[in-house]
Amino acid sequence: MTIIATYNIKGGVGKTSTAVNLAFLAAKNNYKTLVWDLDPQGASSYYFRVKPKVKGGSKDLIAGTRELDGLIKATDFENLDLLPADFSFRNLDLVLDERKKPTQRLKKLLAPLTKEYDIIFLDCPPNISLLSEAVFEASELLLSPIIPTTLSLRTLEQLKKYLKDNKLKHLQLLPFFSMADRRKKMHREIIETLANKHPDILQSIIPYASDIERMGWERMPLNAYINKSRSVEAYQSLWQEIKNVIA
Amino acid sequence: MMATPQYFELPANLTARKFIAKLSKKIDLQIANQQYSIKTFYDSFDWRLYNANKICEFNHSQHISQLSLIDKNSGQLLASEEIEQVPRFSLQFPDGLFRKNITPELEMRALLPLCQLPFESYRLNILNKDQKTVLRLQFDEYESLNNRVQLIPLKGYEKAQLKVANILQNTLKIQTSSCSVLNEALNLQGRKPKDYSSKLAIKLKPDMRADKASKQIYKHLLQAMQVNEAGTIADIDTEFLHDFRVAVRRTRAGLSQIKNTLPANVVANYAEFFAWLGQITSSTRDLDVYLLSYQHYKATLPLSLRADIEPLYEFLKLKQVHAQKELCEKLKSPKYNKQLVAWEQYLNESVPKKGKAGHANQNIKELADSRIWKVYQRVLKEGGAITEKSPAEALHDLRKTCKKLRYLMEFFQSLYPQEEIKSSIKALKGFQTVLGDFQDYEIQELSIKHFSEEMMQQNIPSNTLLAMGVLVQYLDTMKCNARNHFAEQFDLFVQTGNKSTFKQLFNKKA
Numbered sequence: 001m002t003i004i005a006t007y008n009i010k011g012g013v014g015k016t017s018t019a020v021n022l023a024f025l026a027a028k029n030n031y032k033t034l035v036w037d038l039d040p041q042g043a044s045s046y047y048f049r050v051k052p053k054v055k056g057g058s059k060d061l062i063a064g065t066r067e068l069d070g071l072i073k074a075t076d077f078e079n080l081d082l083l084p085a086d087f088s089f090r091n092l093d094l095v096l097d098e099r100k101k102p103t104q105r106l107k108k109l110l111a112p113l114t115k116e117y118d119i120i121f122l123d124c125p126p127n128i129s130l131l132s133e134a135v136f137e138a139s140e141l142l143l144s145p146i147i148p149t150t151l152s153l154r155t156l157e158q159l160k161k162y163l164k165d166n167k168l169k170h171l172q173l174l175p176f177f178s179m180a181d182r183r184k185k186m187h188r189e190i191i192e193t194l195a196n197k198h199p200d201i202l203q204s205i206i207p208y209a210s211d212i213e214r215m216g217w218e219r220m221p222l223n224a225y226i227n228k229s230r231s232v233e234a235y236q237s238l239w240q241e242i243k244n245v246i247a
Numbered sequence: 248m249m250a251t252p253q254y255f256e257l258p259a260n261l262t263a264r265k266f267i268a269k270l271s272k273k274i275d276l277q278i279a280n281q282q283y284s285i286k287t288f289y290d291s292f293d294w295r296l297y298n299a300n301k302i303c304e305f306n307h308s309q310h311i312s313q314l315s316l317i318d319k320n321s322g323q324l325l326a327s328e329e330i331e332q333v334p335r336f337s338l339q340f341p342d343g344l345f346r347k348n349i350t351p352e353l354e355m356r357a358l359l360p361l362c363q364l365p366f367e368s369y370r371l372n373i374l375n376k377d378q379k380t381v382l383r384l385q386f387d388e389y390e391s392l393n394n395r396v397q398l399i400p401l402k403g404y405e406k407a408q409l410k411v412a413n414i415l416q417n418t419l420k421i422q423t424s425s426c427s428v429l430n431e432a433l434n435l436q437g438r439k440p441k442d443y444s445s446k447l448a449i450k451l452k453p454d455m456r457a458d459k460a461s462k463q464i465y466k467h468l469l470q471a472m473q474v475n476e477a478g479t480i481a482d483i484d485t486e487f488l489h490d491f492r493v494a495v496r497r498t499r500a501g502l503s504q505i506k507n508t509l510p511a512n513v514v515a516n517y518a519e520f521f522a523w524l525g526q527i528t529s530s531t532r533d534l535d536v537y538l539l540s541y542q543h544y545k546a547t548l549p550l551s552l553r554a555d556i557e558p559l560y561e562f563l564k565l566k567q568v569h570a571q572k573e574l575c576e577k578l579k580s581p582k583y584n585k586q587l588v589a590w591e592q593y594l595n596e597s598v599p600k601k602g603k604a605g606h607a608n609q610n611i612k613e614l615a616d617s618r619i620w621k622v623y624q625r626v627l628k629e630g631g632a633i634t635e636k637s638p639a640e641a642l643h644d645l646r647k648t649c650k651k652l653r654y655l656m657e658f659f660q661s662l663y664p665q666e667e668i669k670s671s672i673k674a675l676k677g678f679q680t681v682l683g684d685f686q687d688y689e690i691q692e693l694s695i696k697h698f699s700e701e702m703m704q705q706n707i708p709s710n711t712l713l714a715m716g717v718l719v720q721y722l723d724t725m726k727c728n729a730r731n732h733f734a735e736q737f738d739l740f741v742q743t744g745n746k747s748t749f750k751q752l753f754n755k756k757a
Contacts, residue, residue, distance in 0.1 A: 030343075049379035073403030076372070076380040081402055219378075 001114040002246050004121050005139040009155045011126035014145040014178035016043040017212055017222070018238075019123040022143075024221035025239040027080035031118040034072065034081045038092070038135070039125040042085035048075045049219050050084045057088035061109075062095045068109055069116070077224065081117075093130045102130055107138040119246075128162060136168050141245065145178030145206070148190035156198070174245065176202040176238060204238035207231055250400040252322045253412055256424035257394040263369050263386050266396070266419075270371075273414050276384070279370040284308040286364045286387075288429050289333060291356035292478060292487070294441045299352045301325065302427045305333050308368070316348050322397075322426030333358060336484075355539055357484040362432045364389060373407055381407035392431050395424065443474060445490045447497075447657045453612035458602040460611035461508040464501055464658050466594045468494045472587075479528075480575050485535040488574075492532055495524045500654040504618060507605035513593065520586045527577045534567035536687075537694070547721045548714055555710040556718070562702055615659035620753040622652040630737045639689060642733065646682040649675065663752055671748050678740035681732050688726035695719050 006019040019035055027033040037044040042052030050073045060066050072081045096102040110120065124135050136142065144159060146152040156175055163173060175198065181187050195201055206212075209231040211222065218225045223232050257266065270276060289303040290296045296303050300319040305312065314333055316325045326344040337353045340346035349358070366389045373382040383399040396415065400408040415421045433439055449467050451460050471494035478487030499521045502514050541560050545553050577583060602608050629645045653675055660668045699715045 049377045051377075071403075074401035 001117055002119050002141065003110065003139045004119065004141040004143055004242070005124055005135045006121060006143045006145070007124045007132065007135065008144050008146065009126055009128055009159060010147075010152065013147050013152070014206060014212075015126075016047070016123050017215060018143060018145055018178065018206070018235075019121040020044050020047045020215070021221050021223065021235045022239050022242065023080055023119070023121045024077060024223055025235060026119050027077055028223070029239075029243070030079065032079050032116065033119045033121070034083060034113065034117045035121045035123060036083040037085035037123050038089060038131065039085055039123055040087055040089035040092075041125070042087075044123045045082060045084040047215055047219055047221065048073075048082050050075070050082050052085040052087065054084060054086035054088075057086050058092050058095045059088070061086075062092070062099060062105060064109060068113060076220070089125075096130045096134060103133045103137045106134040110138055133166075136163070136166075136171055139171060141242070142171050142173045143242070144173060144175045146175050146194075146201075147179045148177055148187040148194070150190070153190065153194060172245070173200065174202055174242070175200065176241075177205040179208040180205045181208040202238065202241050204234055204241055206234045206238065250405045250408055252324070252400065252426070253398040253408065254322055254424045254426050255396040255398075255415055255421045257396060257421055259393055261394060261421075263367065263388045263394065266386060266394075267369070267371070269419055270411075270414065273418065274411065275374045275376075277372045277374055279372050279383075280310075281367065281369045282308045282310060284366055284368045286366060286428075286432075287333075288361040288363075288432060289314075289358045290361055291353055292359060292483075293356065293443055293445055293490075295352040295354075295356055296349065297429075297440050301348070301352070302429055303349070303358065304427070304429075306368070314345065316345060317426060319426065333360075355484060356486050359483070361429075362436050362438070364392070364428065364432050364435075366390075373411060375407070382411055384411070387428075389428070391435060392428055395428060396421070397426075445471070445486075445493065447660070449658060450661050451611055451659065453610065453662050455611045456598065456602070456607065457505070457508040457609045457611045457614045458598045458604065458607035461501065461505045462594050462598065464505070465498060465590075468498045468501070469587075469591060469594060472498075476578065480578055482571050485532075485539060488528060488532055488535065492525065492528050495521050495528065496650075497654050497658075499525060500651050501658065504622065504651050504655055505614070505658070506618065508602070508607050508614070510603050517586075517590055520590070524583075528574060531567065531570040531574045533690075533694070534563055534570055537563050537691070538567060540691070544718055544721075548717055552710065552714040552717060555708065556714040558702065558707050558711045559698065559715060562698060562705075562707075611659070612662050615655070615662055616753050619652065619655050619659065620749075622648065622655060623749055623753065626652055627741060630741070633733065633737070635734075639685075642682060642685055642730070646679070646686055649679050649682060653679065667748055667752055671745065671752060674740055674745045678736050681729055681736040685726060685729040685733070688722050688729060692719055692722040692726060695722065 004022075006015040006022075008015055016039070023033045023035045035044055035048075037052070045052040054061055054071055056066055061068075061071070068083060072083050074080075075082050096105055099105050106122075113120065122135050122139060124132060142163075144156070146156050160173065163171060177191055177194075180191060191205065207230055209229070211226055211229050212231050214225070215222055222229075222235060226232055267276070267278070285307045287305045287307065289305060296316075297319070302317045302319050303314065304317070305314045311329065312331050313327055313329055315327045317323070318325055326348045328340070328343070328345040334340050335357045336355075337346055337350040337358070340349070366387045369386040369388070371384040371386065372380040373384060375381045380401065381404040382401060385397040385399060387395045387397075389395070398408050398411055398415075416423070430440060447467070449464055451463065455463075472491055475487045475491040475494070478484070479491045481487075499518065502509075502518045502521065538560070541563070544559075545556055548556060598607070606614050626645065626648050629641070629648055633641050633645065653672065656668065656672050656675070660672070695715055695718055699712055699719075702715075703712065
């Protein structure tokens, strides 16, 4: 089983759409897949039409009072389940802080699910916090969308430094360009210079596109309502790159 | 814990259209798809999946072909695979859950189509107020059977299943049913599940005349040969020939061991015919065994030699194809057909008022007691005489005597209390394993040596010969292990408990 976190210090960079669309493609490829919506905003729960509600809230969840398996909901798609968000997740940092070894907590909670799922996506809220530290401990791949702007470049460097300083050697960082607008000269230039400077950035580029924005209207993964488009192909290509890393 | 699917059988006049109309008044639903499909059930010839409570069905339509493995008792989907064609052997399946779920039961047996049913399939989604699917409903509309509905629960939405099941049962008055239409589909063909088993189940009455009872045994064995004949000729899988040969061997053992029940000239004539059948089938069977053992042989070699053994597989395969061709010719020959038909006719003739053979008029229970007891005594005598220095032939002779005893016990098992006879057969079977292993390893060792001589003429690489040498060494070690275990296994077989059970069952007077 592989645990993949979609994460960026910055918000609004396409973390949730990445988690939802890649999970859909993984499930379609016969990988038994779970998305855990850790963001109290519950955007991935919304995309799958699942109520953002967890019995017992973040306290029971982190305490392990309820098994994660009992909180999971099937999505409308074969092989794809969701562990929904809850508004109480806004306090996850505080709840974690009350536990011994808080950064190991998510890893421990996820352990029983390793037999049932081939891939688990952790859809994380932004910021570096106790929760993100726990996510880093639990994950093997850190999939980080970056918008081709100078600010994003800074956050990528911050993230790299953080991972290095905290000796998170088990965690492979996989940055990729997201919401890239080829009409914008700055985007094109940054993509070009960054790709040279950071060869670890994945080749696939997720475009800034209206069909991706429509996910909020359709409330389903992109490929579930569009068979073929530039955005669909971009996610397929990204999935292929990740599949190669997993293999 | 995920809820299990529920199955319902609809009344004869309830079509899909009417059902959907009725249900949609009660609940929000959406038809996800509708398609014409063909359902084909699969199992091995001897019902291995069914015996393990598994049902394998292939639903084929223009858009999708799905093979599903279902737990017969709970209706739970154990595994499914999207494939265009159903592979014949489990090892030909893609690596995954399906293969993992069928390999232990199927082993070397082929997966064969049992029966087919055309149907119109409707997939309905039951929706909540967010238009999220909370339950799936599969409606199968058959031409020749009552329609079926399956409720497929979705994790985390178990209440929706309860709600819809309640509507079906209490409002629409629909009854629950078994998870599969397999039985009904077979019934349409005049068949039923488990209509073949390689195990002997001959029902005899203790006071039956011995000649009549022995004819009944031979009829049963003849039937086993006949049902396995086509599969043997078509080389569907190796078990057809195996079961065919077992029936031949049992018939030969019957002719020699159920003594003086049929006229001597009949016994002499057919003993020769069945000996010929044993002989013409042995070469193909031996090669089948080597080919089935090939992966095991390979695994016993050091890693550096494993690839070098591959020419042996090609060599064996070629020989097997040749032997199989010769076997087919013989099984289609006038000699075979004429004799088999004559044997069948003879068995179907009623017995004369007074049988001519010495034991023909005796009751079968008496004859069974005396024959089993006598052969059992022989096993004890031959086994007791074997020491560490005894030649291999002594063990081979004992193996043959044990086989005769085993067949007699199996022929006559319906005449004895079920539990006792079964436990005695089990004890004998355990002892036979060590004798069988000894014989098999010895024959295989000799054959591999013999094959290496033949292969040398074909200029095979020297490393292949080296690998075969290592294999011979392994087989020799295994043979010696079996030989060393003999005394211990014999002691276990003759231990007091077994001895008194044998006496109690077959020689109460003594």
